[in-house]
Amino acid sequence: MFVSDGTTPPAKGGGVYVLKRGTAVRLSGSPPASFGVTWRKDTLYVSAVTVGAKGPVSQLLAWSGWNGTSFTRQKVLSTAPDGILFNGLAFGADGRLYVGVDVGLTNDHGPKKGLLYDILSFNAAGKNMKVFATGIRQPWQFAFPQGSSSPFVTNFGQDSPQSIQKVVLDFILRVRNGQNYGFPTCNWVVVRKCAKFAAPFKFLAPHTDPGGLGIIGKRLYLSEFGFARTAKVESLPVTGGALETLLTGFKGEQFIGLGTNGGWVYVGEAASGPGTGRVFRVKP
Numbered sequence: 445m446f447v448s449d450g451t452t453p454p455a456k457g458g459g460v461y462v463l464k465r466g467t468a469v470r471l472s473g474s475p476p477a478s479f480g481v482t483w484r485k486d487t488l489y490v491s492a493v494t495v496g497a498k499g500p501v502s503q504l505l506a507w508s509g510w511n512g513t514s515f516t517r518q519k520v521l522s523t524a525p526d527g528i529l530f531n532g533l534a535f536g537a538d539g540r541l542y543v544g545v546d547v548g549l550t551n552d553h554g555p556k557k558g559l560l561y562d563i564l565s566f567n568a569a570g571k572n573m574k575v576f577a578t579g580i581r582q583p584w585q586f587a588f589p590q591g592s593s594s595p596f597v598t599n600f601g602q603d604s605p606q607s608i609q610k611v612v613l614d615f616i617l618r619v620r621n622g623q624n625y626g627f628p629t630c631n632w633v634v635v636r637k638c639a640k641f642a643a644p645f646k647f648l649a650p651h652t653d654p655g656g657l658g659i660i661g662k663r664l665y666l667s668e669f670g671f672a673r674t675a676k677v678e679s680l681p682v683t684g685g686a687l688e689t690l691l692t693g694f695k696g697e698q699f700i701g702l703g704t705n706g707g708w709v710y711v712g713e714a715a716s717g718p719g720t721g722r723v724f725r726v727k728p
Contacts, residue, residue: 445705446471446488447712447723448478453495457715460490463723472514475505479546480532480585484568488515489541491530502529504543504570521570528559532585536593540565542576544583544597553581553602553628561627563597563619579625579641580617585701587657587664589682594620596645596664596682598654602631609672614654616646616666645684649673656711658704660728665690665709667702675700677711679728691726 447468451458458477461468475492482489490505502524509516524530531544545562554560556578563576563583582600589596597619601612613632617625626641648654653669663679666687670676677691677700691711694700699714708725715721 445710445723446481446483447701448481448490450477450479450493452477452493452500458493460488460492468721468723473507473518475503479530480534482534482541484535486510489521489533489535491533491543493529498526500529500549502546504530504533504541504566506570522566522573525558527557531583534586534588534595535568536565536588536595537591538593540567540593541570542586542588542595544580544586547582547600552604553631555628576621577619577623577625577642579623579627579630580619581627581631583617583619584654585656587659587704589659594618596657596659598657598666599625599644600653601650602628608633610650612650614648614650614652615644616648616654616657616664617642618645646680655700656702658702658709660704660707660709663728665702665704665728667700667711669699670694671699675713677702677709677726690728691724 445463447461449458453476459474460471460478475494477493480491487506487508492503492505494501504521506519506521507515529546531546533543542565545559562578565574565576584598586595597617599615601614623642630638630641651672653671655667658665664682665679667677675694678687680687694713701712703710708727711724713722
């Protein structure tokens with residue numbers, strides 16, 4: 445199993461790891477930080493962050509030739525424009541690679557510039573970039589239903605001014621090609637400002653902090669960071685409905701990520717100190 449760690453410099457520990465028999469090993473050639481990985485046709489696709497002379501540089505990487513301990517081929521598919529960072533990534537049924545654009549390290553709800561607030565798609569070679577949807581503050585992680593190219597996406601509400609944190613919502617989106625969710629004009633604090641924009645699939649309480657997503661059968665699984673609330677894993681039907689708690693009791697910094705594979709839910713818990721991060725799995 446391969447996992448990404450988004451710990452950003454100057455802090456250490458970020459990058460891409462392989463998990464074997466309960467041990468995490470950082471891979472050779474790993475970037476300083478990674479906000480997502482996805483596997484397709486014997487290739488690991490990586491959302492990578494390196495540090496350049498002008499600051500962070502975001503790239504999409506393709507690693508292939510896995511020999512059990514390392515990848516023998518590592519290729520840069522795409523480098524983001526200056527000031528743009530890539531978030532999570534996943535493939536749709538159409539064979540295109542979908543990537544979220546980060547809100548930015550110093551931005552919260554500023555005016556749209558360039559690719560900010562967009563979801564992008566690329567072909568498998570990292571070319572033919574298209575804007576898939578826009579107006580999304582922080583499209584973080586993706587999950588595609590089987591046979592679909594319309595992903596579920598976690599999206600964080602704005603953080604400033606501080607007074608807004610008690611009222612601004614977080615969201616799960618079901619994003620379709622060409623949609624505009626209206627941010628920063630629409631943040632759902634003043635509902636009338638959102639009338640002409642696409643509506644979220646699920647409204648979440650302020651600072652639910654939704655993270656990873658995964659689908660097993662007809663249910664969508666969601667990790668919640670727990671920065672302002674209790675960290676936990678919940679699920680709901682892919683058709684919508686009430687959230688049900690699957691997993692609680694996290695003891696670390698409560699920053700948890702999630703993925704699904706083979707009928708299992710995998711949950712990564714951030715470390716409270718060096719070497720104390722953990723990965724759990726549970727079969728619903």
